[in-house]
Structure formats: C-alpha cells, structure tokens
Amino acid sequence: MPEHLDIVKIEITTPLPEEGYPDTTYKIEGSVKMFDAVGAPPFVYAQVQKKEWYKPEVVEEVTYERGFPIPVTGKFTIEWRPEKLGTYEVTVVATPAPLPLPVIGVPPITGESDMMKFSAVEKPAGEYSNLKITSYENVTV
Amino acid sequence: MVTKRVGLVAPPGVLTVSPGDVIRVTSEFDYTGPAVSGKIYSALYHPTFLDPHDEIARNSKDFSITDSPPPGKHFTGYVDLTVPEGFSGTDFGLYTKLIGIPGADIFSPYYDNIIEIVGAVPEFSNLVISSYVKR
Numbered sequence: 001m002p003e004h005l006d007i008v009k010i011e012i013t014t015p016l017p018e019e020g021y022p023d024t025t026y027k028i029e030g031s032v033k034m035f036d037a038v039g040a041p042p043f044v045y046a047q048v049q050k051k052e053w054y055k056p057e058v059v060e061e062v063t064y065e066r067g068f069p070i071p072v073t074g075k076f077t078i079e080w081r082p083e084k085l086g087t088y089e090v091t092v093v094a095t096p097a098p099l100p101l102p103v104i105g106v107p108p109i110t111g112e113s114d115m116m117k118f119s120a121v122e123k124p125a126g127e128y129s130n131l132k133i134t135s136y137e138n139v140t141v
Numbered sequence: 142m143v144t145k146r147v148g149l150v151a152p153p154g155v156l157t158v159s160p161g162d163v164i165r166v167t168s169e170f171d172y173t174g175p176a177v178s179g180k181i182y183s184a185l186y187h188p189t190f191l192d193p194h195d196e197i198a199r200n201s202k203d204f205s206i207t208d209s210p211p212p213g214k215h216f217t218g219y220v221d222l223t224v225p226e227g228f229s230g231t232d233f234g235l236y237t238k239l240i241g242i243p244g245a246d247i248f249s250p251y252y253d254n255i256i257e258i259v260g261a262v263p264e265f266s267n268l269v270i271s272s273y274v275k276r
Contacts (some may be wrong), residue, residue: 021175024208026158082225094253126209126242133237135167137149138158139221
C-alpha cells in the first residue's frame with residue numbers, strides 16, 4: 001500500500017450501492033479539496049480491491065478507475081463496472097500524479113475517502129406482470 | 142407507404158377482417174428487473190379438434206428494456222398479423238407472449254372469438270347445365 005499523506009479531503013456525495021450486478025456500470029460522485037493549498041485538483045481514482053476469502057490481502061486483485069475532477073469545484077465522477085461476482089472494497093484515493101497502469105511505483109496517496117463495500121450478485125430474473133392485449137385494428141398497407 | 146386504419150377495437154370487441162388484411166395487435170405489460178431484451182409475439186388462432194389455439198398467423202417483434210428498478214416500467218408494443226387465405230368464421234382469437242427472455246415465456250390471456258373473418262372461402266353458385274347435344 002502506498003504512503004498515505006492526509007492533505008486532500010475527499011467527500012463522496014453519491015456512493016456505490018451496497019449490492020449490484022456484474023457488467024453494470026455504477027457511478028461514484030464526490031468532490032476533492034486540498035487543505036491549505038492552491039492549484040489544480042489532484043488526480044482521483046477508485047481503488048477497487050476484490051476480496052477473496054482464501055487470499056491474503058496483499059495478493060488480492062486491486063484495480064484503479066480514474067476520475068476527472070473539475071477545476072475550481074473539484075467535483076468528480078468515476079464510473080466503475082464490476083466484471084465478476086463477489087465482494088469488493090472501493091476507496092476513492094487522490095494522488096498528485098497519474099497512476100501508471102498497471103500500477104508500478106504508485107505515487108503517494110494524498111487523501112482517501114471512506115471505504116465502500118460492494119457485493120456483485122447474480123442478476124435476478126425480471127418480473128413481468130399484466131401482459132395483455134389492449135387493442136387490435138385492421139390496417140392496410 | 143400509407144397505412145390505412147380501418148378500425149380500432151379493444152377486447153372483448155369483435156374486429157371484422159378479410160383474408161389479406163393486416164391486424165395490428167397492441168399489447169402491454171409491466172416489467173421490474175435488470176435490463177432485458179426479447180421478442181413480443183402475437184398470434185391469430187382458432188379452435189380445432191386437436192388444438193384449442195391452433196395458430197393460423199403469427200409474428201414477432203424485438204423489444205429491449207433498460208434497467209427497471211421498482212416500481213418498474215410500462216411497455217407497449219405492437220405486432221402486425223396478415224390474415225391468411227382459406228379461413229372464415231367468427232371463432233378466431235388473439236394472444237400475445239414474450240419469448241426470448243431469461244426464463245419461461247410469459248403469456249397473455251387467450252382472447253377467444255374477437256376476430257371475424259369474412260369472404261375467405263370462394264363461393265360457387267348458379268351451377269346449371271347450359272346445353273346438351275347428341276354425339
């Protein structure tokens with residue numbers, strides 16, 4: 001885990017739901033503010049850690065989804081699309097520089113949000129009701 | 142292309158058609174759940190000795206619905222059916238089903254005796270001997 005310097009405040013206004021479905025896009029919205037600093041907002045990423053009960057935390061799969069803060073307001077949106085069933089821990093982190101992907105030599109984390117837990121579950125079958133014929137007409141083409 | 146509408150009827154009203162006419166069947170349903178696609182299928186049927194819903198015309202149309210969390214979405218669609226040659230009577234009905242969706246097909250009620258087909262059978266008349274000769 002990279003070094004954590006708490007100089008950026010990340011506020012989440014639209015967190016992930018606690019439960020969702022694979023191959024569906026979810027949005028995390030929030031804002032990022034730098035304490036006692038002026039300048040462009042830092043880079044923000046959703047750090048997604050897929051939890052596997054049989055794996056030690058250090059070898060769990062971690063991916064990053066980038067968000068783009070708007071200058072001045074610092075508001076950002078990050079889109080994330082889970083691909084597998086399972087439990088994820090998602091934290092929005094701020095860095096002073098873009099993360100190379102795959103992540104090698106992660107720059108210091110300058111702030112992070114509260115961690116959000118997300119469970120990707122099987123899509124339920126849809127429910128259909130009130131299927132009926134409402135009208136019929138004779139049309140001639 | 143011009144579509145001429147001859148009549149609009151709601152169940153249990155009776156629509157009178159002739160062979161070659163096109164019946165536009167409008168159906169609707171409510172849906173709650175994840176995004177889905179499938180086909181809306183409608184058929185014109187009449188009862189026979191072996192099958193109470195023997196289909197004489199059928200057609201389908203693709204539909205797709207985006208994510209529909211509770212309370213869900215309302216969907217309306219139509220399918221056009223061409224009345225085939227060789228049938229006449231008042232005992233024709235319609236039904237709709239949803240096919241190609243996850244799980245089992247979903248059926249509407251069967252609407253019996255709501256379609257009347259006229260002029261379907263050729264009529265022979267005036268059969269007479271017009272002349273006769275010795276050969």
